[in-house]
Structure formats: structure tokens, C-alpha cells
Amino acid sequence: MSHTLSFHWPDVLNQHITQLYHESQNLDVNEFVQFAMRLLSELADSTEVSWQVSDIHSVHSTCLVGREMDHLGECSVVLDAYSVRHSFNVHTTGRRFSAAEDSSLRFFCDHMVAALNQNIRAHIKRNDEDAIATLDGVVMFGTESFLAAILDVKALMISVNENQNEAGKASLLEQGEKVLFSEIEGNLVFTSLFDMSAYKERLTKRELLVACLIGQMKSNADIAERLMVSVKTVENQLTKIYSKLDISNRAELVSLLNR
């Protein structure tokens, strides 16, 4: 290595990077995004930062955290392994970043993207979800089998958009024989694929959703919260499901769905 080279690598950058990967294994996806943004704003000494995610071909983007800014101080764009485009905007007032600060921030953004992908993988392993997308329908992570099953990513986008209009927190989309279940948390959509084809004829969309959640061992209170309805409504829907499927209790339903 040449003797004329010098190595600029601030300790604070090192500490922020290890923090980032450390929390990527511990936090939920939305918490992690918040955490990473806080580290970025600390590093940049700026309170106005944003992280936008978009499809490489699309002009739409989802702002993960921060607010959309009309004036951008500095911007860094990173393309990750899933061809998802991440843009980071860091706004400064009254000064420009030095070259050293600028490269520190740019390096840190690379790690934000890499650590987010690790965080999403860890989340999927923990919670057995099949895919995570942004509100615009950019699939940030999806197992191969999942992507093959939905075939057309646009389908996921439609489900997400419908979702926003309904202002609901969860939705179902029929895709062939499978049922896609999406849930919005913060700026991200968590999607799972269930084989509910056997019940599609007999249950309404809403009842399928309730049954789907019962099959995942959720309590009535959990379901009510997720679907933004009262517990009483969930109980009523359950009663209907029992009579339609000719069963008498929750235990039988769980066993039926898992058969």
C-alpha cells in the first residue's frame, strides 16, 4: 500500500455503524428505520433527514421517516440487491458539508441499506412473514417462493392502495388459489400468503380474514385491534364462521384451518 495514502475514518462513524448492525438484529422493522434515521441525523448534526424508497423504474416513492423536503441539502442514493432505490436527503441550514462529512454520510447510508435488509430478513425469520413492501408496493424483501406465487408485483400494489383508501390496517387479496394478507404498519406493508382456497366459496372476505388470524392463534382482542373493529364485531363474525363451517368452537376452527 502506497505511503502517500492517508486513512480518514472517524471513530464516531465506526460506532454508528456497529450500533446500526447491532440493532438490526433486535428491533422491529419500523423501530429500526426510526433508529437508523436518528443515527443519521446525529451523524449529520441535522434534524431534517428523510429516507425514501422507490422502485428503480418508478417515480413514486415512500418516505420511510422524516418529511418530504422541497430544498435538499445533500442527497445520497443507494441501490440495493433487490433493485430497490433508497434516497437519503439530509438538510443543512447555512452551511455545506465538508468533503469528509459528505463521505462519512454517504458511507453510513450504504450501511443503512445493508442493515435494513438484514433487519427485514431477521424479522421474516422471527415472524414468518413472507414479504415486506413499502406503501407504494415496492417489494423490499420477499422469499423466492412468495414472489413466484404473487407472479405480478402489481397485484400487491393494488392491494396496498385499496388498503390506504379503506383506511384499514389489514386487507385480503385473492390471487389464484391463494389468499394474500397484507397489514400496514407505519410506512411498511407486511404481507403473507395463505392457502384459504378451501373456504373462499363459503366465507365472505371479512370472515376469511378473521379465520386467517384465528388460524395464527391470535386472540379476539388482537384481531379487533388489527382490523380496527370492536371485539363484539369479531365475536359476531366468529359465530357466523362457526355456523357456515358447521363447527362449534375455536378449537375446531384452528384444527380445521391447520389440517
Add this chain to the structure above:
Amino acid sequence: MAMVEISTSEQLAEAFNQLLVDIYQIAQSQPPQEFRPSVLNRFSELVPLDTAFWMIRSEVDTPYAQDESYTHNLPHGVLDQYIEYSSVYEQSLLLNQVLVEKMGTTIDVKDIIPQAEWEQSDIYLLLCKEYDIEHSIMTMFPSEHNQMITNVSLNRRAKNPPFSELERRITQAFIPHMAEAHRVNIIANMQNQGLLGYCRGMVDKHGMIIESGEHFAPTLKKAGLLSGQQVDIEALQGTTENETPYRWEVRIESGLYYVELYRKPLGELLSQKKLKMAECIAQGLSNKSISKQLHLSVETINDYVKELYKILGVNSRYEAIGCLLNMGVTKS
């Protein structure tokens, strides 16, 4: 020797950043035994090295411990000699003391022990010459995140140039990432194959849990392997024949115990008759209909159900069904 041609300081920073991205990727994707070799191989693309020691421990009572070290491109057992010769041991204690005082700093052995003195010393004559270790830089780094101490020494052969000040500084910046990436690697591997009734953890020789999945400590307790906060290492290594619903496997690597706990299959814990009853429960049948089907009194079924809840560690029928279905108990 470096794979990427680096001629400006900007390119060097860029190359270092890419190195960090890569090693965290290695951490996420490699099995535990591949992790340390892969990281050192990747690092030597930027800072060439011939051999290395990489230890991870929860204390620094001795300078080296054979069973806690990963040796890179060196024959296994090379560290035994440190303990074997008292003059070598004393000199390595001195180095260790400097490392403890300068935690987080990468030191060049040549800066601690004068060259002339070094070449006369037993540590050099008996060890370094034997294994062709001419240049050596060492670092001791305490992890903020799991209280483990990472101890790394990187070495070059006589035919290769000594480590430059630039390389020493690059190494110093890199060591914290070696420690953190190692932790990521352990956790990522624990999350793989996360089946119900199965959990993993890593325990040090003092019985401290270093890293573990969510249910590790409570499951250890249920398996009778935890007294207070301390893991019973003796019981862990002893027979796994036991009365509890768990069995375990222990693998010792670099002085750490990698523990895997499994729930025994129900067939081993329950009699034929009780197993039949568990299948009925999984089908959502009531106690009354089970009693009819198995020709047993409702009272007997009630007792069996209580026993089953205890084995499964659940408090309700709903949980029990979820648990049984996850264990693959269905209509036979």
C-alpha cells in the same frame, strides 16, 4: 498484494467501507464455522496477512487459551506452547498487560519490545521462528453489546514487509466490526431453523449466557439446567437422559458452548393412550367426546389433559392445540 488497486485516500476509504458491508453480509449468510476464516480472508484483500489468532472470551485472566482461539493458517495446537515454556508465558503476559491498558488500540509487537530484545526472546525463537511469524500486530477489544472481549493478532512471514502505520490504523478501525459481525453471525444462525420447541444459545465456560434466542433461558430452566442466572455446565455436558420434556446437544467451539435444546417428541413423553388423547385434542374434540371415543371416564381425560398442559407448558386448550399442531400432531 491488495486485490483492488488503491492509489488515493478516497479509494482507500471506499474500499474500507465496502469491506464493512461485505463482512456484515458474511455474518448474515455464513454458518458459524465459516465465519472467522471468511472474514480474515476478506480482510487480507485490503491488509494482506499470512496467519492470525482470533479469540473471544468473557475475561482476560490468561494471555492465551488454546481452546478459545481460532487459528488462521496455523496448525491447531500452536498456542499450547505459550503455556509450556515459562519464559514465553511471561513475555506474553507482558504483551497482554499492554493490550489491557490500551484496550481498542492496535499495537505492533515491535513497539512494545525492542527489536534486539525480541530476537533473543524465547517467544520469538521457540514460537514465531518455528511458525514463520516475523511481524505481528495485536488488538484487544471489549464489545459494548455482549461484554465479550475480542483478541486478535495478525501476522506476516519474514519474506513479507512489516505492517505499516497505515495498515495498523486500518486494522484498529476494523476490529470493532469483527466483534460486532461475529455477534450478528451468532444471532443470525440462531434464527435459522427456528422451530417451535427448539431453541439455541451460546454459553461461556462460567455458565454465563452470551447470546441466545428468546426462549432459551426459560427453556433451560424447564430442562433443569439453570440455577439462578447461571447455567449448570456440568449437567449440560453430562447425560441427556432426564425426566424433563427436553433433550439437548452441546458443541464446544473456541471455549464456548453452543447449546441446542429440543422438546422431546410427544411419543417419548406420553403413553400410547395419552398420545391418542393428544391427537383428539388437536382435532378440536371436547373432553366428553374424547372420553367416548377412547372409552375412558371424563375424570381420567381431565387428569390426562392437565398432565399434557404441564408437559407442553401451556395454560389453555387453545394454546395446547396451537402447540400440538406445531409439533405435527394431527389425525393419525
